[in-house]
Amino acid sequence: MYKSILVATDGSSLSARAVDHGTNLAKALGATVLLLTVSERFHVFAFEAEQLEETSASFKEHMQKQAERTLSEAAEIARSAGVEATTVHLEDDAPYQAIIRTAENQRCDVIVMASHGRGGSQPSFWVARR
Template sequence: MLRHILVATDGSPLSTHAVRKAVTLASKLGARMTALHVMQPFRVVTFVPEMLEDTETQYLEHARSQAEVILADVTETARAADVPCEVVTLTHEHPYEAIISTAQAKDCDMIAMASHGRRGIQATIIGSETQKVLTHSQLPVLVFR
């Protein structure tokens, strides 16, 4: 029986869809949730536009502000479904590691997340955080598309 679900979100439309599905599942099971947003650390060499345009301080302020908006939406969705929900924001070089370690630290029974469906060269170059979680997690992982 699932009692505690970790849902990872980056705020994208697919991720938002996964959050809504995870909240529905948690509501039906009487489970609680932890919502996690992982921020990338600032890098001097990058292809992320915000990091190219901002100083480290500006980037971190922008990333925190974005995380608050993303997690506020999750909190509201969970509250509307009467699902207890804790939110966590972390900065980590490897989001999949942060997702797995947070699920373990919070004693979650399952991880829920979206798959962005990258294929071909894009999947090879960018990789898939979902695939990495599936590969490395010892907990069950529910992937929404």
């Protein structure tokens, strides 16, 4: 059925639940997992508070550390479930495009990700297949 599952994560608690869901799905199917996090690029003209106070170098360092922490936590969830996982960190202004592009390039069968959590207290998971 599915052999490769891309799990997109932003490091939030809701996203961690999607990682758990995706790795459990992979375990049940005997599939591998690709854990992906996407950071936005630094913009000289920005309205985001964290970008207004940072230089390009400090912003990149901050985002790299955040991505490493996010992927490390996600990889631990996969490892605990006994699932083989690889990690990828990308920079892109449109995370959804990076997620789709990565799924296509890596020939992933399914994408698992959480919603933004705006719909209530229950997590929503989006599972899309090619």
